[in-house]
Amino acid sequence: GIQVEQSPPDLILQEGANSTLRCNFSDSVNNLQWFHQNPWGQLINLFYIPSGTKQNGRLSATTVATERYSLLYISSSQTTDSGVYFCAVELSVDDMRFGAGTRLTVKP
């Protein structure tokens, strides 16, 4: 089956720093999403990005489908950015596979 690998598994930043999270996947996919799970467990959809680049405030994402990876950029990190970031790839409309996540801790 498809492998979805996220790196790094853990990341600790000082407030104000920038970071890049990576998601590699082993096969062609229909779509890719990035999610943020906050410390209270809530999952929020950040980007729905099969290819190209999207930006939303301090966050942006780039997916290069031909090379099977996606990157999530967080600029000027804030403590509220802490949590786990998941990459999920869509094999079909009813089959989305998640990576194991990157746990981000932003310290004040």
Next chain:
Amino acid sequence: TAGITQAPTSQILAAGRSMTLRCTQDMRHNAMYWYRQDLGLGLRLIHYSNTAGTTGKGEVPDGYSVSRANTDDFPLTLASAVPSQTSVYFCASSDAGGVDGYTFGSGTRLTVV
């Protein structure tokens, strides 16, 4: 506020008992999903439904059943709970084929003892 409502938020269940986790959405999304989240394993798909009246098996369906009698509701049933079903369960929905991605509920934390 539009979204997904899950109930209960948490539950302790004796092994061998049955339980139904409830999920309701008010966005008129066609597709709904149940995931379980276990430490170190991310989220894994249990069952899905592309539209009312249809369901399908995901990656880890054993021990679970679902029904989709209407667009809004997608309950998940554990017929005879086992300790390995201790997990956090998330319901999600999507406008299948749309560009908005998935919306998740707040989760149900289930402990089987």
